[in-house]
Amino acid sequence: xxxxxxxxxxxxxxxxxxxxxxxxxxxxxxxxxxxxxxxxxxxxxxxxxxxxxxxxxxxxxxxxxxxxxxxxxxxxxxxxxxxxxxxxxxxxxxxxxxxxxxxxxxxxxxxxxxxxxxx
Amino acid sequence: xxxxxxxxxxxxxxxxxxxxxxxxxxxxxxxxxxxxxxxxxxxxxxxxxxxxxxxxxxxxxxxxxxxxxxxxxxxxxxxxxxxxxxxxxxxxxxxxxxxxxxxxxxxxxxxxxxxxxxxxxxxxxxxxxxxxxxxxxxxxxxxxxxxxxxxxxxxxxxxxxxxxxxxxxxxxxxxxxxxxxxxxxxxxxxxxxxxxxxxxxxxxxxxxxxxxxxxxxxxxxxxxxxxxxxxxxxxxxxxxxxxxxxxxxxxxxxxxxxxxxxxxxxxxxxxxxxxxxxxxxxxxxxxxxxxxxxxxxxxxxxxxxxxxxxxxxxxxxxxxxxxxxxxxxxxxxxxxxxxxxxxxxxxxxxxxxxxxxx
Numbered sequence: 073x074x075x076x077x078x079x080x081x082x083x084x085x086x087x088x089x090x091x092x093x094x095x096x097x098x099x100x101x102x103x104x105x106x107x108x109x110x111x112x113x114x115x116x117x118x119x120x121x122x123x124x125x126x127x128x129x130x131x132x133x134x135x136x137x138x139x140x141x142x143x144x145x146x147x148x149x150x151x152x153x154x155x156x157x158x159x160x161x162x163x164x165x166x167x168x169x170x171x172x173x174x175x176x177x178x179x180x181x182x183x184x185x186x187x188x189x190x191x
Numbered sequence: 192x193x194x195x196x197x198x199x200x201x202x203x204x205x206x207x208x209x210x211x212x213x214x215x216x217x218x219x220x221x222x223x224x225x226x227x228x229x230x231x232x233x234x235x236x237x238x239x240x241x242x243x244x245x246x247x248x249x250x251x252x253x254x255x256x257x258x259x260x261x262x263x264x265x266x267x268x269x270x271x272x273x274x275x276x277x278x279x280x281x282x283x284x285x286x287x288x289x290x291x292x293x294x295x296x297x298x299x300x301x302x303x304x305x306x307x308x309x310x311x312x313x314x315x316x317x318x319x320x321x322x323x324x325x326x327x328x329x330x331x332x333x334x335x336x337x338x339x340x341x342x343x344x345x346x347x348x349x350x351x352x353x354x355x356x357x358x359x360x361x362x363x364x365x366x367x368x369x370x371x372x373x374x375x376x377x378x379x380x381x382x383x384x385x386x387x388x389x390x391x392x393x394x395x396x397x398x399x400x401x402x403x404x405x406x407x408x409x410x411x412x413x414x415x416x417x418x419x420x421x422x423x424x425x426x427x428x429x430x431x432x433x434x435x436x437x438x439x440x441x442x443x444x445x446x447x448x449x450x451x452x453x454x455x456x457x458x459x460x461x462x463x464x465x466x467x468x469x470x471x472x473x474x475x476x477x478x479x480x481x482x483x484x485x486x487x488x489x490x491x492x493x494x495x496x497x498x499x500x501x502x503x504x505x506x507x508x509x510x511x512x513x514x515x516x517x518x519x520x521x522x523x524x525x526x527x528x529x530x531x532x533x534x535x536x537x538x539x540x541x542x543x544x545x546x547x548x549x
Contacts, residue, residue: 082216083523115274124441140544161213180238184245
């Protein structure tokens with residue numbers, strides 16, 4: 073492809089040297105370890121705590137959701153490099169999503185419980 | 192004063208499309224926008240799932256009871272398989288980000304290696320999902336039964352092996368009273384002993400009680416079922432009837448155990464044909480019909496995304512081999528494919544939590 077010098081080539085902004093690469097790979101493997109350990113922890117909790125109306129199950133449910141968001145955060149910010157992008161760009165991606173999802177979760181669960189009580 | 196604004200904003204740079212306020216290339220920006228909309232689509236599905244699940248209460252299937260099988264192994268290994276699938280997808284995400292990193296150093300060999308690993312990881316994941324769907328569709332050996340009091344229950348325990356069918360009344364295919372039908376001489380129409388047994392049960396062609404069942408095969412042959420006794424058969428009541436209350440997941444004493452006559456109840460239901468095996472779009476043995484719909488639709492839509500991702504990754508891989516990106520001077524295409532691939536992993540993280548854990 074012909075290079076056009078009137079367009080700023082942002083793709084080259086991300087190039088880095090061998091030393092920086094080493095650091096980045098180290099970080100990648102660290103995140104891998106965290107994601108694997110969190111998943112393992114979730115599976116073990118899933119086996120130990122049985123679903124029911126007990127307090128411990130409700131607590132573990134909340135922990136599952138928090139851990140899922142933590143995992144999602146690591147994937148988006150580290151693997152997808154959103155954490156390295158410009159601040160404005162980062163929030164333009166994250167904010168609409170966060171607002172809508174929290175709103176939808178709230179509405180979905182409230183309405184679901186209301187329908188459940190009627191049945 | 193009048194020229195003040197034009198000094199602040201250089202119209203030649205700022206407003207004619209040359210510069211991006213985000214310092215991101217066009218393709219990458221559009222990929223991000225697509226992913227935001229796709230994430231909202233998946234978000235909508237999962238919210239709908241949560242809403243439906245919440246409104247059903249106790250009869251909804253429980254992850255560690257429903258997904259406890261492993262290929263080639265008998266017995267119960269709750270969540271082991273989906274945990275493995277999750278791990279495979281995480282690892283393929285890691286190889287992808289390593290390919291992107293190698294691309295930033297213009298390391299063509301590295302990109303080639305890691306892209307290949309990513310494609311392989313994706314294929315392994317889709318293969319695993321195919322097995323899981325197959326298992327979900329074919330179902331467990333016990334299935335789900337409706338008991339005589341109207342309650343509905345799933346079963347746990349070790350299904351006793353069916354050794355043979357002993358012919359009592361010959362039909363069109365099988366002759367010779369007292370001869371044994373085994374997996375070696377069974378007709379193709381009946382498949383194998385297990386298949387013939389489940390088919391007969393669902394079609395009300397089984398009769399008798401546990402240990403003394405009679406089966407009527409396709410061709411009208413009537414045979415005695417020689418079957419080992421089931422071990423530790425427990426019935427988990429999913430919908431209460433007049434005699435049996437709902438079992439709760441956190442208390443195994445609320446299940447119907449062998450001492451409380453689980454075996455007799457189970458085979459009574461089987462002899463009446465009140466049994467569902469596996470899943471299709473009309474009914475499934477795991478729970479409400481809607482559950483099956485959601486399972487097929489959400490995991491299917493995710494599997495579809497993974498398949499598209501594999502195809503994109505293969506195209507990118509071939510271009511890496513050809514040297515297309517090396518000539519271009521940057522590997523941004525690997526980055527764009529990577530964004531999509533990580534997104535697929537991201538969605539699975541949520542599917543894993545809401546479908547299998549909670």
